[in-house]
Amino acid sequence: MTTTHTEKNEQTEAGAYIDRVYQQVVERNPGEDEFHQAVREIFDALEPVFEAHPMYRKENILERMVEPERMITFRVPWVDDEGSVHISRGFRVQFNSALGPYKGGTRFHPSVNAGTIKFLGFEQILKNALTEQPIGGGKGGSDFDPKGKSDAEIMRFCQSFINELHRHIGPDTDIPAGDIGVGPKEIGYMFGEYKKLRGRFESGAFTGKAIEHGGILGRTEATGYGAVYFMKEMLKDYGQSFENQTVVVSGAGNVSIHAMEKAAELGAHVVACSDSRGFIYDKNGINIETVRDVKQRQGNSLSAYTAYHPDAEHHDNPSAIWQTACDIALPCATQNEISEEAAKTLTANNVKAVGEGANMPSTLQAIRTFQEAGVLFAPAKAVNAGGVAVSALEMAQNSSRLAWTFQEVDDKLQDIMKTIYQNSTQAAQSYDRSGDLASGANIAGFIKTADAMIKQGIV
Template identity: 65%
Template sequence: MPTVQEIQKEHLNNAAQYVNDVFEKVKLRNQGESEFHQAVKEVFDSLIPILAQDPKYIQQNILERLVEPERVISFRVPWVDDKGIVQVNRGFRVQYNSAIGPYKGGLRFHPSVNASIIKFLGFEQIFKNSLTGQPIGGGKGGADFDPKGKSDQEIMRFCQSFMTELAKYIDPDTDVPAGDIGVGAREIGYLFGQYKRIRGGYPAGVLTGKGLGYGGSLARTEATGYGTVYFVQEMLKDKGDSFEGKKVIISGSGNVSIYAIEKAQELGATVVACSDSNGYIYDERGINLATVKQIKEIDRKRISEYLTYHPEAEYHEGCSNIWLIPCDIALPCATQNEIDETSAKLLVANGVKAIGEGANMPSTLEAMDIFLANGVLFGPAKAANAGGVAVSALEMSQNSMRLSWTFEEVDAKLHEIMKNIYRSSVAAAEQYGKSGNLVVGSNIAGFKKVADAMIAHGVI
């Protein structure tokens, strides 16, 4: 008769084998898609404890069903630039999983966009959206179009062409896109206008991140950055600590970064550095947020312009070197894989206490392992940066009810959602024997809700 320990070990081995087998199929079916492979491996490895304890997920072959998108859409986006030259870009929408609600996820306009990046983002979105507690499934989209250096008229023409095709596949009850890198209020406005023109009526709920004058939500602009800080605040609070008096580095200088800076400063931290794709600024007295907002939100210029206003600050070429600066808290809010193994070791050596991922998958798998092995408080992206999509879901609710909540009401709901995400991640990690590991906790908490819904719906 085998012992309890032997049975448990056998279940763990079976779960690990199942995970490995499915992951090998993923690599075979999606060759060359490194970002997608990375996202899948991180989630799959985290799920071994729940798969071992509850074999129904293996019996139902949930992982192989979950990792395959329900629908992948790729399309041509032709548009005419200001010189009258016809340009052609490629558009994408991955409708990944609708087990708990309509597909929900942003649109990214950036030259790096390809099938791998959109699939990794869409896969992550499944679990992130589940963690919010809102009834939204996972999706993502975008195009390899670069808004930088384009005129408003060029961006409008591109957005109209992009939406002319995308409109065939989205509506408020099926798929609700939002913004992401390269897609802000201006782009959302053009996209919404074209959708309205094509479909008629006033389908306010088809896009989120809209302007306040036509169905947008107060606090949506701030939500991802604020949410990341709220999540880190909960991690610190559990250790009897806070942002007060801490030195903070926040990479990026877009929407997420700006409002992470704002909230961290409100909570008493000194944010000493931020960046863009060219380089980073270091201001030991603390970043002047009004200047960053002027440069990035109004002038749409490079972060190096900060020195025009504050010549005593420093500008350094190369955005990855921002992690050389000693800090108590690091909030990577720029893009995927911006913290590699070398940067993670530097952060640990310089005494970092907490990491909150404001971007999507900003740490490599090796970097995450280093943080966890050294006892750094680590808030993974799918938990820590869920604030944006959480408030997008609140925007959808307001559109459905045809009403608007105050900034304070939305911010309070956001704060409570981030607290709940933290609590559910902690509880799941403890339940499955990985206490303190929020990577495992958030993945399991997000997975269980979606997987149970998939089983309830049958094999579809």
């Protein structure tokens, strides 16, 4: 049960308003626990903002912000290689366009439902605002599971998915990208069908594309690298660095691999990573090329890693990765992977810093545990904003018909992550939350979005 403002301290007028709106969210969106959690986490940071600026209450800005501008749900029929017909559900939430066209990833995973997409889309509003790029918040996906499917089955599904979604997206309307289960291959299939249906080459209609048809160098690395760049800025502020630090990174996908790669490049000793079937611990340091080969090229479980590195250990329970002692924890797998119990274990093992590379990977109770223990905590909407930031650069590159080098993109990414850290820190300090980056990121993103909404009238 989440602690409310009423329970935490004497109720203020701002706190009462926030709690009232939160209860409305729960009542109007029954069963969408992840969405409730995302809303609560953001609302908890905003009380000092509403105390200082009653205008936001007068404008009922929270009621407006938590309600999507548009929620699209549709049937996706597709045919497998044996000729059997399957029906999946497709979703797209166009949450907020105050700062620009809707922008957010597309997730293909059996766990996807309306609540999942709404939580991701709501987080995306403030994440995109933090990048200072002209993009609003959106998200999409399907409960289709690409695992175990042939390329032909994935192609047919993607084409069917876009046969409906193409009506609602475009380079100045809503620009999908990849997410869990959706990489350049899936984006390519969707873009190809979109191009056919529209009868023109709108390269800015999708991001995360292959370089051959309008993608940007550095996008593959951006979320993982960006997470480490953000952590580097935070650690530097406290007189620390990645040099000689023991690091644990959950996940073994695109974000995780590149976070491990950049952390190792900065001198860290990365000892563990995971997938859905378990985790590996390698006291000699994770060999990132082996992980990449096992997961991306062979498509195997991480357990195959031990065939190449006999000293490494494989454990069947992926969540047990957080029992591994480390200086820096980078959860990069999925939402709510760090429970309160896992957070207590990490703090007992003297973790110094936690950076959320995945979307909402820590429960509210876990976050509170880290903060109360004095662990440096960096929130997802700031830490993993590098991916969407470079997606916005891809949009700019497509519009200008120009192309930047990898180094130019990486330099821009580092500048963006540094700015996000500085803005989050300054916002926290301005509202008596000094040192609380979670609150600072929420406040900075909220104010930018809310001010734009107010200036555009009641729309």
